[in-house]
Amino acid sequence: MTSLGEVDPDVAEIIRAENRRQHQKIRLIPSENYASRAVLEATGSVLTNKYSEGYARERYYEGQQQIDRLEELCAQRARDLFGAEHVNVQPYSGSPANQAVYVALGRPGDTVMGLSLAHGGHLTHGAAVSVSGLHYEAVQYGVDEATGRLDYDRIAALAEKHRPKLLWCGATAHPRIIDFERFGQIGREVGAVVVADIAHIAGLVAAGLHPSPVPHVDVVTTTTHKSLRGPRGGMVMCREKFAKAIDAAIFPGLQGGPHNHTTAAIAVALKEAATPDFRAYAARIVENAQALASHLRDRGFDLVSGGTDNHLLLIDLRSKGVSGYQMAKALDAAGIVCNYNLIPDDPRSARRPSGIRIGTPAVTSRGFGIEEMALLGNWMARVAQARADEGLELAGRKQRYAGVASEVRDLCDQFPAPGLIPEA
Numbered sequence: 001m002t003s004l005g006e007v008d009p010d011v012a013e014i015i016r017a018e019n020r021r022q023h024q025k026i027r028l029i030p031s032e033n034y035a036s037r038a039v040l041e042a043t044g045s046v047l048t049n050k051y052s053e054g055y056a057r058e059r060y061y062e063g064q065q066q067i068d069r070l071e072e073l074c075a076q077r078a079r080d081l082f083g084a085e086h087v088n089v090q091p092y093s094g095s096p097a098n099q100a101v102y103v104a105l106g107r108p109g110d111t112v113m114g115l116s117l118a119h120g121g122h123l124t125h126g127a128a129v130s131v132s133g134l135h136y137e138a139v140q141y142g143v144d145e146a147t148g149r150l151d152y153d154r155i156a157a158l159a160e161k162h163r164p165k166l167l168w169c170g171a172t173a174h175p176r177i178i179d180f181e182r183f184g185q186i187g188r189e190v191g192a193v194v195v196a197d198i199a200h201i202a203g204l205v206a207a208g209l210h211p212s213p214v215p216h217v218d219v220v221t222t223t224t225h226k227s228l229r230g231p232r233g234g235m236v237m238c239r240e241k242f243a244k245a246i247d248a249a250i251f252p253g254l255q256g257g258p259h260n261h262t263t264a265a266i267a268v269a270l271k272e273a274a275t276p277d278f279r280a281y282a283a284r285i286v287e288n289a290q291a292l293a294s295h296l297r298d299r300g301f302d303l304v305s306g307g308t309d310n311h312l313l314l315i316d317l318r319s320k321g322v323s324g325y326q327m328a329k330a331l332d333a334a335g336i337v338c339n340y341n342l343i344p345d346d347p348r349s350a351r352r353p354s355g356i357r358i359g360t361p362a363v364t365s366r367g368f369g370i371e372e373m374a375l376l377g378n379w380m381a382r383v384a385q386a387r388a389d390e391g392l393e394l395a396g397r398k399q400r401y402a403g404v405a406s407e408v409r410d411l412c413d414q415f416p417a418p419g420l421i422p423e424a
């Protein structure tokens, strides 16, 4: 960081402070992680200097000797890891990867179907505020109110009724296994192209901890920076028959030059994800999530669907007398970082919902295990209690949060996170 510190002390200071925050806090946002030093090094490389519109051996500028090798290596690793026929590694992120599917395989005005945002789906699966809902006729399915789980018979009936061109499956806030095989079946029955978005669970899928959609659906999209633990980026995997359309949708349909530094870092992350160490890591993510779920249930927290099969938990805080917004702010003050989140059929608004969403990919990367999950459950209960205590003045509450934050910092000091620069 010497040169950055000399050229731009302001930005250098911000990065140092963020490094410290990522060290001292328990990061439970389920879409976040700690990328390795190797991934960060590739991201910060001279590859950022190169333009390479097009695809290997069909570029529009010269000087692609290294870039062609790099992109082919990255795509080969992705095909091997996920068993996909074709992979495009150029999408700038998860949302552009999904947009590419709409551009490749749909036309504005087509009927599309996806899990609603309010029930754990992603914006890009047909939410009214996103291009996917604005430019397409979006039909949204939800989870069963009583169980918090997907009801596949209901989804099949809805698909039969609306005959969507694209049927999206996958989620951003759903704690249970998704039956991609069943989605594939439903798609075949109604003549829909089935797209599985595994942005959150890509690391679990790569490690065999969540059933893979690749054999069952037509197209699979993902981010690379969540449980897969790579740089911020996206990929589209598909059957060979869709390869041309997907590639053309990404370039020249939506994007210009690919971010080659990101491609390099994705290649590194894919190599890491193919190791036995990574498979063990993914198994610990799930073990930790289940341990945390059990500690939270013991302390009276309501979990949507009652628990988790994957890396994340959705907590319904209504029984605790605090809103998701209040709890998220209180936890942050206590050194525990999550996001407030809608719960299915939330009586409150998206800005002030009833729940929070937490996940274990980042804490598992820094080595937290079952014992640390017990501490975490205890701290979360203390914070909820302090926030809900009507008898406490603001100062008293803040003191309780600070007490937890200090214990959190002590624990974090024992678990240096991958990728971070050690504090001097």
Ligand SMILES: *Cc1c(COP(=O)(O)O)cnc(C)c1O
Pocket (backbone or CB within 6 Å): 031, 093, 094, 095, 096, 098, 121, 122, 124, 170, 171, 172, 197, 198, 199, 200, 223, 233
């Ligand atoms: C995170 C996420 C995305 C979008 O990824 P960005 O990189 O933030 O654009 C898409 N789909 C799902 C299911 C996600 O969870």
